Amino acid sequence: MPDTHFYRYDGYDRTLVSERVDQFRDQVRRRLAGELTEEQFKPLRLHNGLYLQLHAYMLRIAIPYGTLSSRQLRKLADISRKYDRGYGHFTTRQNLQLNWIKLEDAPDALAALAEVDMHAMQTSGNCIRNVTADHYAGAAIDEIEDPRIWAEIVRQWSTLHPEFTFLPRKFKIAITGSPNDRVAVRVHDIGLRLWRNGQGEVGFEVIVGGGLGRTPMIGKTLREFLPKDELLAYLEATLRVYNRYGRRDNLYKARIKILVHEVGVEKMREEVEAEYAATRDGALKLPAATIEAIARQFAPPVLSPRPAVSGRVVAQRLDDPDFALWLKSNVAPHRVPGYAIVTASLKPAGAPPGDASAAQMDGVADIAEAYSQAELRVSHEQNLIFPHVAVEDLPQVYRSLAALGFAEANVGKITDIIACPGLDYCALANARSIPVAQRISNHFASIARQHDIGDLKIKISGCINACGHHHVGHIGILGVDKNGVELYQISLGGDVDFGRTAIGSILGPAVTADKVVEAVDAIVTTYLDARRDGERFVDTYRRIGAQPFKERVYAAV
Amino acid sequence: MAKNLSGDLQVASANRLVDGMVVWLDEAGQWTDRLEHAAVARDKRGAEFLLERARVEAFSVVDPFLVAVAEDEDGTIEPLSLREKIRASGLTFDAIAADAVRYA
Known part of the structure; x- marks a missing residue:
C-alpha cells in the first residue's frame, strides 16, 4: 500500500492527541463517579466532540480538510462497529458523526482514533472548527495550488490555540485553491481563496463575515491579495479583532458576520490591518522552510503515464447507458492525463444522505487501495471522493461502487441532496x-x-x-x-x-x-x-x- | 379512542448518563427505558413534585425535564410533541445496518 500523500503526524501531534485521550478518560471517570456535575462536564465533553442528542451521545470526528487514508476509513468503520451501531454520517464540514456512542465507551473510541492520527477536538465549542478544503485538492485540473498545505498550517496554528478557545461563537474557515469554488468560501466566517495576481504571485483573497444560520450573509473581501507567508499573522489579527469586539451579549449575534455587518467591512479592515501592523513580523511570519516542509508532505503521488482514452471505457460507455451517465456526473478530470477524480455517491435512491455502513466504509477503503493510491476525500456535499483513479480502471471502480450501492449517477443532480x-x-x-x-x-x-x-x-x-x-x-x-x-x-x-x-x-x-x-x-x-x-x-x-x-x-x- | 390532549398529564424524562439513552421516571423513583412504566403527574402540583423527584434521582441521568403526554382510556400514554414521540419511539426511518452494502 502506498504511503499517504498528505500530512503525517509527528511526535508532537501524537503526544498532544494521546494526552488529550488520557485527560478525557479521567474526566469521564470523574463524571460517572459523580465527582463532576453535568454543568462542569458538558464543556469538557463538547471540547472532545461529544454531544448529547435526542436518543444518545453523538461523537463528531474531525477529518482535517476532508482528507482520509484508506487505513483511517477502516478504523472509522471499526469504531462504528465496535462502539456504535455500525454506520456513520458524513457531514457538511467533511467530518463523520457517530450517533449512538456510549459515554463510557467514548474514551476508548477516541483512543482508537488516535491510533490512526485522528481525534474529535474542536468539532464543537466556540473555537476554530475543523478547516475545510476543496475535496478535489491535489487532483483538480483547475487547481492553482493545493489548499490542504495551508489548511494543515491553519490546523496546527488553531489546535488548542489558547487565545481562541473561548471565542464569542464558533468559527469556520474554508480554503480553496481553485477558481471553481467547491467549498463555499463566501459563506464561511473566513473564506480563503488562492489566486494568482498580475505579477504571477500566488496569494490569498481573504473573505470575512459570511455564514448561514439564522442570519445568512455573504462574506466580504477583507484583503484582496495576501502573500501566503503572511497568512497566520493575518488570521491571528482577524481573530483577535473578532475576539475583542464580537458580541457576547446575544448568542444569535455573536458570529463574526454580525460584527462585520454592524461595523462595516471598511472599519473591520482598518482594525485588522492595525492589529496586523503590530504583529506581522512576529513569530507567525512563516519561514519558507516551514512551509516547504509541510508542502513536501502533500507532494502529489507519482502517477505513471496512462492513456488519456481507454478502449475499455469507450466500449462500456456505448454498451451501458448507466455507466455513461455515471461518467458524466460522477467523474471529473484530473490534472494528470489518463487519470480521473471519482465521486462515490452516498445518496442512493431513498437513502439517508451522507450515511455509510461499516461494510460500505470498508468497501470504499478497498477500492481506494486498489485504484486510488489509498486516498479518499469527504466532500461538504456528503459524498466520498477517490482523487487519483486511472481512466482505464473506471469500469472496475464503477462495478465495485455499484456493489456497495454507491454508484448512483447523481452527483450535482436533484437527488444529490x-x-x-x-x-x-x-x-x-x-x-x-x-x-x-x-x-x-x-x-x-x-x-x-x-x-x-x-x-x-x-x-x-x-x-x-x-x-x-x-x-x-x-x-x-x-x-x-x-x-x-x-x-x-x-x-x-x-x-x-x-x-x-x-x-x-x-x-x-x-x-x-x-x-x-x-x-x-x-x-x-x-x-x-x-x-x-x-x-x-x-x-x-x-x-x-x-x-x-x-x-x-x-x-x- | 378518546385521548386526554389537554397537556395536563406529564411524565419526567431524561437521558441516561452512561449511554445517553432515553429514560422516564417510574412510580418507584427508578429510571426506566419503558415509557409505559413512567409515573404520570395529573395536575400542576403533581408535575412539580414529579420534576423535583426526578432531580433528586438525577445521579444517573442528565437534565431531567417534564414531557406532556396523552393517555388513552386503557391507560396507554403517548407524548404530545413530535420530538418526544421520536425520543420515545426512535428514528422515523430505517437506519442502515452495519453489514449492509445496499439500500432496499
Missing part, C-alpha cells in the same frame, strides 16, 4: 430532514430524468441553524415547527458558485410535510417548461423570477 440529521437525531432541530430527503430522492429516482433535469442542488435543514445549508440550495428547504406541526419553508435561487454566491429567496407560505414532494415537482416542472437550451435551473430562476414557480407550487399544494 444535502440534509442535516434533523429531528430524528438532533436536539436542536424543529423538524425532520432525512425523511423529506428520502421522499424527494424516491420521487426523482430515475437517473435518466435526473440527467434531463440537469444540475440542481437541494439542501434541507431541520432548523434555522442551517446545517443543511438550505440558504444556498438552488432549492432550499427549511423545516419549522408551527404549533406542533412540521412545516417546510421553500426558498429558491441560492447558490455557492464563486462570483454568483446568493442567498435563496423564500417562495411563499410553508407547506406541510406531505406536500413537499409535490411542491418540488411543481418547481421542477416550471423550470423544464421555461428553460432555454443548456440553461441550469438556477439560471432559469434568475431569468424568469419567482412568480411562475410560486403560481405553480401553490396551485399544486
Whole structure:
C-alpha cells in the first residue's frame, strides 16, 4: 500500500492527541463517579466532540480538510462497529458523526482514533472548527495550488490555540485553491481563496463575515491579495479583532458576520490591518522552510503515464447507458492525463444522505487501495471522493461502487441532496430532514430524468441553524415547527458558485410535510417548461423570477 | 379512542448518563427505558413534585425535564410533541445496518 500523500503526524501531534485521550478518560471517570456535575462536564465533553442528542451521545470526528487514508476509513468503520451501531454520517464540514456512542465507551473510541492520527477536538465549542478544503485538492485540473498545505498550517496554528478557545461563537474557515469554488468560501466566517495576481504571485483573497444560520450573509473581501507567508499573522489579527469586539451579549449575534455587518467591512479592515501592523513580523511570519516542509508532505503521488482514452471505457460507455451517465456526473478530470477524480455517491435512491455502513466504509477503503493510491476525500456535499483513479480502471471502480450501492449517477443532480440529521437525531432541530430527503430522492429516482433535469442542488435543514445549508440550495428547504406541526419553508435561487454566491429567496407560505414532494415537482416542472437550451435551473430562476414557480407550487399544494 | 390532549398529564424524562439513552421516571423513583412504566403527574402540583423527584434521582441521568403526554382510556400514554414521540419511539426511518452494502 502506498504511503499517504498528505500530512503525517509527528511526535508532537501524537503526544498532544494521546494526552488529550488520557485527560478525557479521567474526566469521564470523574463524571460517572459523580465527582463532576453535568454543568462542569458538558464543556469538557463538547471540547472532545461529544454531544448529547435526542436518543444518545453523538461523537463528531474531525477529518482535517476532508482528507482520509484508506487505513483511517477502516478504523472509522471499526469504531462504528465496535462502539456504535455500525454506520456513520458524513457531514457538511467533511467530518463523520457517530450517533449512538456510549459515554463510557467514548474514551476508548477516541483512543482508537488516535491510533490512526485522528481525534474529535474542536468539532464543537466556540473555537476554530475543523478547516475545510476543496475535496478535489491535489487532483483538480483547475487547481492553482493545493489548499490542504495551508489548511494543515491553519490546523496546527488553531489546535488548542489558547487565545481562541473561548471565542464569542464558533468559527469556520474554508480554503480553496481553485477558481471553481467547491467549498463555499463566501459563506464561511473566513473564506480563503488562492489566486494568482498580475505579477504571477500566488496569494490569498481573504473573505470575512459570511455564514448561514439564522442570519445568512455573504462574506466580504477583507484583503484582496495576501502573500501566503503572511497568512497566520493575518488570521491571528482577524481573530483577535473578532475576539475583542464580537458580541457576547446575544448568542444569535455573536458570529463574526454580525460584527462585520454592524461595523462595516471598511472599519473591520482598518482594525485588522492595525492589529496586523503590530504583529506581522512576529513569530507567525512563516519561514519558507516551514512551509516547504509541510508542502513536501502533500507532494502529489507519482502517477505513471496512462492513456488519456481507454478502449475499455469507450466500449462500456456505448454498451451501458448507466455507466455513461455515471461518467458524466460522477467523474471529473484530473490534472494528470489518463487519470480521473471519482465521486462515490452516498445518496442512493431513498437513502439517508451522507450515511455509510461499516461494510460500505470498508468497501470504499478497498477500492481506494486498489485504484486510488489509498486516498479518499469527504466532500461538504456528503459524498466520498477517490482523487487519483486511472481512466482505464473506471469500469472496475464503477462495478465495485455499484456493489456497495454507491454508484448512483447523481452527483450535482436533484437527488444529490444535502440534509442535516434533523429531528430524528438532533436536539436542536424543529423538524425532520432525512425523511423529506428520502421522499424527494424516491420521487426523482430515475437517473435518466435526473440527467434531463440537469444540475440542481437541494439542501434541507431541520432548523434555522442551517446545517443543511438550505440558504444556498438552488432549492432550499427549511423545516419549522408551527404549533406542533412540521412545516417546510421553500426558498429558491441560492447558490455557492464563486462570483454568483446568493442567498435563496423564500417562495411563499410553508407547506406541510406531505406536500413537499409535490411542491418540488411543481418547481421542477416550471423550470423544464421555461428553460432555454443548456440553461441550469438556477439560471432559469434568475431569468424568469419567482412568480411562475410560486403560481405553480401553490396551485399544486 | 378518546385521548386526554389537554397537556395536563406529564411524565419526567431524561437521558441516561452512561449511554445517553432515553429514560422516564417510574412510580418507584427508578429510571426506566419503558415509557409505559413512567409515573404520570395529573395536575400542576403533581408535575412539580414529579420534576423535583426526578432531580433528586438525577445521579444517573442528565437534565431531567417534564414531557406532556396523552393517555388513552386503557391507560396507554403517548407524548404530545413530535420530538418526544421520536425520543420515545426512535428514528422515523430505517437506519442502515452495519453489514449492509445496499439500500432496499
